[in-house]
Amino acid sequence: MKTIAFAGLGAMGLPMAKNLLVAGYRVRGIDLNPTALAELTVAGAEPAASASEAASGAGMLILMVVNAAQAEQVLFGNGALQALDEGGIVCLMATCPPATVERIAARVVAAGRRFVDAPVSGGTAGAIAGSLTIMAACERASFDAVQPVFQAIGQRIFHVGERAGQGATVKTVNQLLCGVHIAVVAEAFALAAKVGVDLDVLLEIMSGSAASSWMLKDRGPRMLQAEPEVSSAVDIFVKDLGIVLEAGRDAGAALPIAAVAHQLFLATSGRGDGRVDDSQVIRSYYALNGTMAASRP
Numbered sequence: 299m300k301t302i303a304f305a306g307l308g309a310m311g312l313p314m315a316k317n318l319l320v321a322g323y324r325v326r327g328i329d330l331n332p333t334a335l336a337e338l339t340v341a342g343a344e345p346a347a348s349a350s351e352a353a354s355g356a357g358m359l360i361l362m363v364v365n366a367a368q369a370e371q372v373l374f375g376n377g378a379l380q381a382l383d384e385g386g387i388v389c390l391m392a393t394c395p396p397a398t399v400e401r402i403a404a405r406v407v408a409a410g411r412r413f414v415d416a417p418v419s420g421g422t423a424g425a426i427a428g429s430l431t432i433m434a435a436c437e438r439a440s441f442d443a444v445q446p447v448f449q450a451i452g453q454r455i456f457h458v459g460e461r462a463g464q465g466a467t468v469k470t471v472n473q474l475l476c477g478v479h480i481a482v483v484a485e486a487f488a489l490a491a492k493v494g495v496d497l498d499v500l501l502e503i504m505s506g507s508a509a510s511s512w513m514l515k516d517r518g519p520r521m522l523q524a525e526p527e528v529s530s531a532v533d534i535f536v537k538d539l540g541i542v543l544e545a546g547r548d549a550g551a552a553l554p555i556a557a558v559a560h561q562l563f564l565a566t567s568g569r570g571d572g573r574v575d576d577s578q579v580i581r582s583y584y585a586l587n588g589t590m591a592a593s594r595p
Contacts, residue, residue, distance in 0.1 A: 300324055302447065303352040303359045303382070305372045306392065307334035310418070310425040311362035314451045316341050317428045321450035326352035328372060350377035358387045358447065365537065366394040369402060379409055387440060389414040391432075395544045396463040396470060403462030412440050415462040417469035418452065421530060429453040435465035470545045473538040474556050479513035480535070481559040481579055487521055488583030497522050520577035532579060533572040535563045
């Protein structure tokens, strides 16, 4: 498995592919963005004219695309699946609905290839550092086979189940918690802002109290900035919390808090802020409360 086709050279995918090159793998990139493809080629990847050419002779195809529709297009529309080595591994690492992952896996297995459901967490920083958390669901033999590849891009690697869709479910739960945590931090800050509390002081107090969370410490400071650097966009959580709600419907599980958080991210996006940092969901609270943003440079 020394040759890997890698589809999806975005903010996370490109550094992940570069880390595979550093680890000694032959990598062929697949992306619609010629700039990303050129950057990966400069880093040592092999150029390919199409998805099927990139997958030809490869033992593994990693999909770090935006959504399930793009994964299906690469696999079934652009011919990458049939070009992949017989018995090769398709590794879906994007965040996708569990039921959709199951359907994709069934088609991959029917074509004589193996499937690993392995979404990741850790954001762009984790992708660059090679410290991602990987939540893999597949047969144990396939999990063991991809371990060296995973070790090149992640540090916390888990086998969460034997069935495709279980990895996606774990990532869905992760995104439920992340989205709700961001929204509730914004709600708390908005309440304090409404009555004139200094949010810098509030952040310092909350960061050292039982109310603290990783999201408060990470997103809290950015909520106090007018235009923070984008680490993860609002629209990411519009998509991911949508997946959470879809998974809840499929499982017959009520997720009322996730639904409210989704509406707040959706409202933020709907006002034209979909591409700003996800911490700016606080703008929806300011709009609801008629409060001016208490920001710092």
